Amino acid sequence: MEQDRDFEIFLATVPGLEPVLYDEIRLKGFKSPAVTPGGVTIRGGWPEVWRANLWVRGASKVLARLKTFRVVHLAQLDRLARQMAWGEILRADVPFRVEAVCAGSRIYHAGAAAERITTAISETLGATAAPDAQVVVMARIERNSCTISIDTSGDLLHRRGYKQAVNRAPMRETMAALFLRQCGYDGSEPVLDPMCGSGTFVIEAAEIAARLNPGRSRHFAFELFANFDAAAWQRMRDVKSQRIPSARFYGSDRDAGAVSMSEANAQRAGVGDYTEFHCRTISELTPPAGPAGLVIVNPPYGTRIGERDALFPLYRALGQVLLKRFTGWRAGLVTADTALAHATELPFLPNTAPVPHGGLRVSLFQTGPLPQPPA
Template sequence: MRRTRLHKQIRRQLLEKKQEFFVICPPGFEKECEKEIQTLFPDTGPMKAEKGGILLQAPLSFAPEANRRLRTASRILMRMARFTATDFKGFQKNLAEIPWQLYFPEGPLPEIRVLCHKCRLYHSDALAQRIRDFLSSKKDRESGAPCIQEKPLPGLYLRGEKDRFTLSVDSSGPLLYLRGLKTAGSRAPIRENLAAAILMASGYTPEIPLADPMCGSGTFSMEAALMASNLAPGSFRSFAWENWPAFLVAPFAREEEPTQHLLPAPIHASDVEEKVLTDFRALCLQHSFLENIQIQKADFFSLDAPRGEAGLIMLNPPYGLRMGTKKAAGILNRRLADHLQKKWQGWRTGILVPGEQKIPQEFSRLTCRRFQHGGLAMQLFTGKTEDMHLHTP
């Protein structure tokens, strides 16, 4: 292949030195994301956990592999530039110093997202328009790599903090919780990457059974099956990094990892709604790694723990408008604790509860993790079923 000026720039500025990445994850689960990065990418340099993500330095190849393999990540950004600007003239001068052809392909302009805090240049729409005008006027954009139309386009992220600006290019495209598997959802869906983080925080490993008795569209069961099958969660979708010039001029060759079709431990999924179970069964029939999930229609309070080794029971009970009054929520918490202690002894549990509720007395001996889910404050209670506190009449 003929080496062009673009090849040389990519090699010198991107391939021969480490890049700075920011891995965005669900706020409250930075610990799980950091541990996952350390496990999957042990050669990655020092990491810094920030609210909502992990900052790190890694080779350019981190972008394709991390997007495909990380289960807890929401989006992965790579830093392009940092500069200080207090007026639009200075802002545009800094834009002119960035080698844009290294980060974006020819053709459509990237989607631009701006967030500013305590900056003299505070108007996000005006900043975004300055960038669009600048990119539209650049003649040398046409000397870059042509984009692949059917692949997601990389977006551009600008963040300003006290007149200090950071420009980043997106490597993910659609948010990473979109695994490319589901076509139907339930009334209260948990995002897939959040479900993976919750399972990790609750103590799930593929070697132990999982019970998902309020499974809805089956997100917890599906994520557990992905883990147990050693299947990368991004195996079924495309990413924005596939339209990065570096990978357009030198396609990235990934190594396929062996998958495991038989689950090392059973996954039991159930719900009271036939419609969501029908959709989940149909999804399981489309993918071999889901075929061994055991699905049944049942009310949780009619279920005993499966025979054999104790594992993790994951509970996402109704809340908010589905639950009704606080009194009804309190009654449900008491019923859950009572049933878990009587019928699920020896099991670990993860229970989701709205954040506006006070810590239920029944769960006061469990570990509480606070987080956000779709703008709603939530609490995750984890521990052993025997640690639950029951009211005495």
Template sequence: MVEKFFATCPRGLEALLAEDLAAAGAIDIQTLPGGAHFRGEWACCYAANLNSRIATRILWRVADAPYVREEDIYKLALSVHWPRLFAVERTLRVDVTAQKSPLKSLDFVTLRIKDAVCDRFRSETGARPSVDTRAPDLRISGFLTAERCTIYVDTSGAPLHQRGLRQKVVAAPLKENLAAGILRLYGWQPGTPLLDPMCGGGTFLLEAAQIALGIAPGAHREFAFERLASFDAVLWQKLLAAAHAGEKPAQPMQIYGADRDPVAVRAALANLDRAGLLPAVELIEADILDLDAPAPAGVMVANPPYGERLSELEELAAFYPLLGSALKKHFAGWNCHFFTADKRLPKLMRLTPSRKVPLYNGALDCRLYEFRMVAGSNRKP
């Protein structure tokens, strides 16, 4: 049976999300900022959760209608036959987001949707599910536009960027699906040397190693769809077995990482070790300004610090020219990519980007800059 879904993703990666959904068997894919509507059977939903490196959540649409007041939304939620979707023993959480909704209180709308779910259960079963805002079995999402309300059941559970691999977290870690998207935007392929010289907790390294070894991003975690009444365990085990069959044993894959902070290096080592990916990556403690290229040519990807306070901005303004000089000196023949919210970076590095892509890190407006480093000077004689 074909169902309607909505997949969310980091803004700027919608085209890559559509590729993932198509690969999972989705039809009628319609992208919009931050996600894509699509249709598909449950096998498509399972496969998208399992294999998409870009999606954040896969939401199942269960109701949609125009509204004027909160009571209309209550009636819409009440019309859903919730006991057919999941057991009363399942805990739940309700979240509501809106764009240009005339209603004044989203908290009240959230409460009315929750009341409707519980009232429908009580009328059908004589019992009501419990609410758990911290670790619910299932999440119900309401989305309001100026005139319509759509109600979804989240099939993912924990956000899909949480691969279940990262143990140690450093300050301001990059989300895994954003890191995977950055790697794909510039067409990095396994076998091409890859270096993250400011690796932090190792997010780029983890994603690159999984890609190189054919490890599906959702192969080692649980999903909310496993708690739905319609869950097809046989189908899921078949998809999971196919994913595991495609995995390669961890081995050196020309993936390199470095950081000048020993705490970050230890965190990256712990994360790679926990994920069983340590043999695929070479990791050292080193400053990017002193780092030699690990191969004659390759791809560098980095997420340098942005700087929020004036003192940090001044430090970065002094650091960027040194970084530009280090790239010219040590990384001729490399394509170097920097993801940052600091739009001063190219000018202060004294390098002209060959490409720049607007992306968002949460609500933060960022740019992904590419610098093609060539031997000698770029200037014409």
């Protein structure tokens, strides 16, 4: 394993949202960003790995790509794995596990490949393999080319560290951040979610406006690596860019329990001073005082026919309220059902391709500034 300070780093995201993640990474100054299936690659060293975990909102994982080599049989994989300087990254006293994927290669058995690499690490480093280990080495063997990576994140990055309670089928923070970006949100305008659930869109918007790093309140797998520099990491975490937002952020829900949940989550996230949550139905929804901004909502989809049919009145009511009362505001609506989206009668722009979410495929439907209603 070379000590080269410049290697490839892969930031994973939801398939279909790679260009949106690319925009975020490019604006945050990372080196040589490039869109690739399933994510974005950058170049850098271990400080860039730490910074990506700490800063980037739309990525679900950050993988450090350690080495790539050609391999056509398991004995060759075993030999090449033993040649890697595992002690530069892994600690002998920290358990690890290996995950492998094989596609279009002469080595086709992922379990056998993972077993060979596991044995190579155990016998050369003296570390113990464990099925629930936080440190994960990943091998992807595709067209007889093996890429060895290490998961530097640990828990998925949508786990920001402030949510103790969530509602059913919540929007992940990473996906919410990317949908906000797709809607043109940059932190300078108010955001309102009229079906806020556990408050994800509202809290994410407030954090963006306050310039709070998404990874500030959690731990990462790289803190268990042999090359981890705790003092340098603490200095990076201590750099503060926080500001007081110029806008406020609003959530409402007809469920009082969801409102209480959102308020508690916002307080833990440190954005309670910038957010407001109210128990309201869609028919009671009114725009807050001040400039127009963005209404963004992830309403129920109704996966069964009976459920779906019952949702048409809700979508129609949402569209009527927005068209009547929210002149000048933009709207973003996430749903798995095009017919439900169009039941709002909102003037949607051409919508994006659907992306996977919770076992379904959802699309972001968005509008420009809503027009003045006819007299």
